[in-house]
Amino acid sequence: MxxxxxxxxxxxxxxxxxxxxxxxxxxxLQACTSAAAQYNFHxxxxxxxxxxxxxxxxxxxxxxxxxxxxxxxxxAATDHGFAHDKVVFAGVGKSDKEINEALxxxxxxxxxxxxxxLQIINDLAKAKNRTASVAIRINxxxxxxxxxxxxTGLEENKFGVNTWELPAVAEALAKCPNLQFIGIHFHIGxxxxxxxxxxxxxxxxxxxxxxxxxxxxxxxxxNLGGGLGVDYYHPDEKPVCDFESYFKVFHDFLDxxxxxxxxFELGRALVAQSAALISRVLYVKNxxxxxxxxxxxxxxxxxxxxxxxxxxxxxxxxxxxxGQQPVVSEEKGxxxxxxxxxxxxxxxxxxxxxxxxxxxxxxxPESFRGDLIAVRTAGAYGEVMVSGYNLRDRVQxxxxx
Ligand code: LLP
Numbered sequence: 001m002x003x004x005x006x007x008x009x010x011x012x013x014x015x016x017x018x019x020x021x022x023x024x025x026x027x028x029l030q031a032c033t034s035a036a037a038q039y040n041f042h043x044x045x046x047x048x049x050x051x052x053x054x055x056x057x058x059x060x061x062x063x064x065x066x067x068x069x070x071x072x073x074x075x076a077a078t079d080h081g082f083a084h085d086k087v088v089f090a091g092v093g094k095s096d097k098e099i100n101e102a103l104x105x106x107x108x109x110x111x112x113x114x115x116x117x118l119q120i121i122n123d124l125a126k127a128k129n130r131t132a133s134v135a136i137r138i139n140x141x142x143x144x145x146x147x148x149x150x151x152t153g154l155e156e157n158k159f160g161v162n163t164w165e166l167p168a169v170a171e172a173l174a175k176c177p178n179l180q181f182i183g184i185h186f187h188i189g190x191x192x193x194x195x196x197x198x199x200x201x202x203x204x205x206x207x208x209x210x211x212x213x214x215x216x217x218x219x220x221x222x223n224l225g226g227g228l229g230v231d232y233y234h235p236d237e238k239p240v241c242d243f244e245s246y247f248k249v250f251h252d253f254l255d256x257x258x259x260x261x262x263x264f265e266l267g268r269a270l271v272a273q274s275a276a277l278i279s280r281v282l283y284v285k286n287x288x289x290x291x292x293x294x295x296x297x298x299x300x301x302x303x304x305x306x307x308x309x310x311x312x313x314x315x316x317x318x319x320x321x322x323g324q325q326p327v328v329s330e331e332k333g334x335x336x337x338x339x340x341x342x343x344x345x346x347x348x349x350x351x352x353x354x355x356x357x358x359x360x361x362x363x364x365p366e367s368f369r370g371d372l373i374a375v376r377t378a379g380a381y382g383e384v385m386v387s388g389y390n391l392r393d394r395v396q397x398x399x400x401x
Pocket of ligand 1: 046066090189191226381
């Protein structure tokens with residue numbers, strides 16, 4: 001991701017910033033779309049993962065649809081060139097204003113998460129003399145085996161309708177002439193690395209689609225959501241996900257009926273590896289028991305480590321190890337070699353919160369004020385979760401081209 005030229009360029013720039021490797025993003029999108037095309041699967045990009053305009057422009061240029069969870073995302077998707085008839089709108093709490101805006105933009109489908117929401121969309125569509133296409137998001141009670149904060153498909157989660165509510169869904173659909181039922185939707189969680197989880201999901205989806213067919217509700221679309229995980233521990237080893245194996249699971253285990261469309265909503269797998277958060281060491285505090293590297297980026301720029309105890313690889317770009325090119329140190333002006341000593345640091349941000357720590361006990365070359373630090377795999381749920389806390393300057397974006 002970084003060569004000597006890139007690092008020299010970073011030295012001229014103010015930190016912190018998100019660095020986007022647009023070439024890697026393109027390779028990832030190519031791999032995903034060609035793997036999906038083998039089975040005629042439809043891919044939507046989960047906008048919530050990253051709505052940086054340049055990222056959106058590149059993603060839509062691959063003909064991918066958009067999966068949105070707010071009126072703002074629906075607007076951003078259509079404004080950035082995603083086709084309106086490839087936009088889906090999910091979310092447990094769609095407001096009337098958001099539903100109306102999505103109706104006006106003539107989106108492909110609402111992924112509906114409760115019986116009450118069906119009635120509301122029907123009423124709002126009726127007032128506009130329109131018909132809204134809906135898919136029912138079902139909570140399949142399948143364990144995603146991921147961090148409990150990003151698990152969504154268990155009965156204890158707020159998402160989707162539970163299976164015992166399906167008779168009420170069928171009843172409501174029969175009473176809603178301004179709704180067109182088109183299919184069923186699932187999303188069981190995020191950062192899923194064990195593909196057998198998706199096999200279990202397929203088995204459950206096969207049973208559930210039969211229920212709809214038995215109740216004279218034709219399932220034209222099966223939407224399996226997203227969730228494919230990435231390797232946060234080895235960002236350079238396999239920067240592009242194994243989309244081939246991912247889609248093959250659905251091809252092998254999903255009971256796809258003739259004419260049925262299969263849709264996916266991938267976020268993280270498309271964008272995570274393509275960006276890093278680049279910051280500088282402001283201060284080094286050497287304690288008796290601990291050393292701290294205090295960066296000019298913190299939880300306001302990347303909150304995942306603090307919110308989910310998420311692991312992100314941390315690298316000192318000014319002092320590369322493992323045979324990478326040695327770089328002249330800004331602070332000391334010395335040429336560092338691979339013989340440099342490694343120390344342990346708690347890598348923290350500048351925010352007035354003890355939780356503002358990227359990771360404790362990170363092994364790094366001895367580091368100094370001014371060193372450039374990269375926090376890797378920050379392209380998904382990074383820039384989008386930036387907050388205004390402490391009224392800090394808004395983090396910038398820098399692109400590889
Ligand atoms: N579809 C639905 C309905 C979703 O709720 C999500 C993500 C996706 C698709 C995309 O999932 P992905 O392919 O990106 O795993 N902020 C957390 C992740 C929250 C995910 C929310 N839903 C994090 O930083 O890990």
